[in-house]
Amino acid sequence: METDMLERRGRGKVMAFVMAGGEGSRLRPLTTDRCKPAVPFGSRYRIVDFVLTNLVNSDIRSIYLLVQYKPQSLIEHIRKAWTVSALFSDQFVTVVPPQMTKERTLFGGTSDAVYQSLNLMDMHRPDLVAVFGADHIYRMDVRQMVRFHRENDADISVAALPVPLEQASNFGIIETDESRRISGFQEKPRQAKSMPNDPRRAYASMGNYLFNADLLRVALEEAHKQGETDFGHDVIPRLSRSHRVFAYDFSTNIVPGTKPYEEKGYWRDVGTLDTYFEAHRDVLGLEPHFDVFNPQWPIFSSHYDGPTAWVKQGKLDNVVLGAAAIVNNATIRNSILRREVVVEPGAQIEDCIIMDYVRIGRGARLRHVVIDRHNVVPPGAKIGFDHASDRAKYHVTEGGLVVVPLGDVRYYSREEQRLGGGYSE
The missing domain is CATH 3.90.550.10 (Spore Coat Polysaccharide Biosynthesis Protein SpsA; Chain A)
Incomplete structure (x- = not known):
């Protein structure tokens, strides 16, 4: 008192x-x-x-x-x-x-x-x-x-x-x-x-x-x-x-x-890539170890005036979507997708962290991967399934986590539908 x-x-x-x-x-x-x-x-x-x-x-x-x-x-x-x-x-x-x-x-x-x-x-x-x-x-x-x-x-x-x-x-x-x-x-x-x-x-x-x-x-x-x-x-x-x-x-x-x-x-x-990834797992699920939603103790961050996330069609299991993300007829499990991520038809994403402004091409498959901002994953690409091949292009931790570094800065992944990129069937 x-x-x-x-x-x-x-x-x-x-x-x-x-x-x-x-x-x-x-x-x-x-x-x-x-x-x-x-x-x-x-x-x-x-x-x-x-x-x-x-x-x-x-x-x-x-x-x-x-x-x-x-x-x-x-x-x-x-x-x-x-x-x-x-x-x-x-x-x-x-x-x-x-x-x-x-x-x-x-x-x-x-x-x-x-x-x-x-x-x-x-x-x-x-x-x-x-x-x-x-x-x-x-x-x-x-x-x-x-x-x-x-x-x-x-x-x-x-x-x-x-x-x-x-x-x-x-x-x-x-x-x-x-x-x-x-x-x-x-x-x-x-x-x-x-x-x-x-x-x-x-x-x-x-x-x-x-x-x-x-x-x-x-x-x-x-x-x-x-x-x-x-x-x-x-x-x-x-x-x-x-x-x-x-x-x-x-x-x-x-x-x-x-x-x-x-x-x-x-x-x-979260001092290593593997502990950083594990902490993300802690915020997933209906009863997470650390629930980021708490109106009595809100976590403040950047204000964003863009559109909300949109799922046209797909199978999502234990997924967090950031603002303006687009998922179109894709399969996503145990993953976090940040702002303005676009996932094209047929893509499969499991145990991944996809950062802002990333576009996942049609039919791409990702497993146990962190993709930094501003990347484009080509259609049909596979990341996280062959670590020998992954190491030639990306960083792979001792725990088998594949990390794709920052791509060339681009803020229009969500807009490529209007520029000929397309994501609809």
């Missing part, structure tokens, strides 16, 4: 830095021409939309997006989709590149990125600063983490996801006492230290942090002097030895409108 009163009176302000400079090398070729946060997800989103949605829905609307690697696609998306308010100076999503100087031209790491942007804090004078990553698929009411931070009189809070011990070697692991105060860190350990109250699980760092603003400034100035550049590896482990640093248990976070069938505490780091 007291926390809510403080926020209503204008004190206790929270501003956010979102770390959106990720190169995403393990997502190539999807990140050959764009940064990781700009990679499309689902039928209408980008990966960055999830963290921005969580912040905005949590009433944190002073947001700086720190960019670096091939940011143009992300910048265009933010410009079109994330105009929060033109009426209030403290409601914005603003892109911030590295502050180029004689000494440096790029961010040296996550903490160095915020250090270069400390002047932005002076403009808003926040009480707390959220430093969140932009690379994950999840829902989170950040207000609950803020409440935890204040109730524990914390200097820093780190969002922590309970994971089975057998999976702990994939994460940075946090050691805590029974009060959740952090006592140590383990970087992808073979034998992780379990949670105090659960010997089967360990706390994994989600890369989302809350700082008392005054401490953040002092800590980053000290880190700069010592040549430290990263929060997770340098700054927070050092501060945990001298300050009150706590782990916020993400599994306790309750987002309104979450369905009973959804996976509790759903969070995915």
